[in-house]
Amino acid sequence: MNSAVAKQFLLLQNKPILFHTLSAFKKADPAIELIVVLPSNQIDYWKELCEKYLEILKLTPHHIVEGGETRFHSSKNAIDNIDSNEDILVAIHDGVRPLIEPHTINKAFACAKDLGNCVVSVSSKDSIRIWDDSKKAFKSVLRDDVKIIQTPQIFSLKTLKKAFKQDYSTGFTDDASVVEAYGEAIHLTEGEYTNIKITTPEDLLVAENIIRPK
Secondary structure (H helix, E strand, O other), X not given: OXXXXXXXXXXXXXXXXXXXXXXXXXXXXXXXXXXXXXXXXXXXXXXXXXXXXXXXXXXXXXXXXXXXXXXXXXXXXXXXXXXXXOOOEEEEOOOOOOOOOHHHHHHHHHHHHHHOEEEEXXXXXXXXXXXXXXXXXXXXXXXXXXXXXXXXXXXXXXXXXXXXXXXXXXXXXXXHHHHHHHOOOOOEEEOOOOXXXXXXXHHHHHHHHHHOOO
């Protein structure tokens, strides 16, 4: 992002990106419990932002959990901090996807309730080619067979606790890959192309345009 400030703390419509993300889940279900996972060296700064922007704690009360070395370890830390005897559903979401629609969140939860898990995705708009290094050539892939994986990714707490007992693998690119390695089939639901992950300055400009009051 070419910024000294972590991207989830950058301002979007004059509020931290992370606040918009948390707000989407509270709008989807006011009773939802929120856990924010942050690197240890970012926690104090986030607490300062919560004091500066009082609506953060007023509208999106949440627990803070210290993250880990990788996404896998960060998710595991959060899962281990969920104290519940019930097999509840847990949604894991990127903090820098603030444009997720509340109705998509609810649709994904309904899907997970019926099928055991649910991952938000969209179809590829582009033609896809994969480089085959042995043949030194590209091979085509049917666009209809390609899904762009987003978040939230929703699973039962029971499944997550078992899946995250596995040893870490570099193949764990997201939480769905961890659950899949544990042996559970993954179910997809259609999301929106506007559910972008803000990773570049251009993404932030796009997000500002999308979220700006019409």
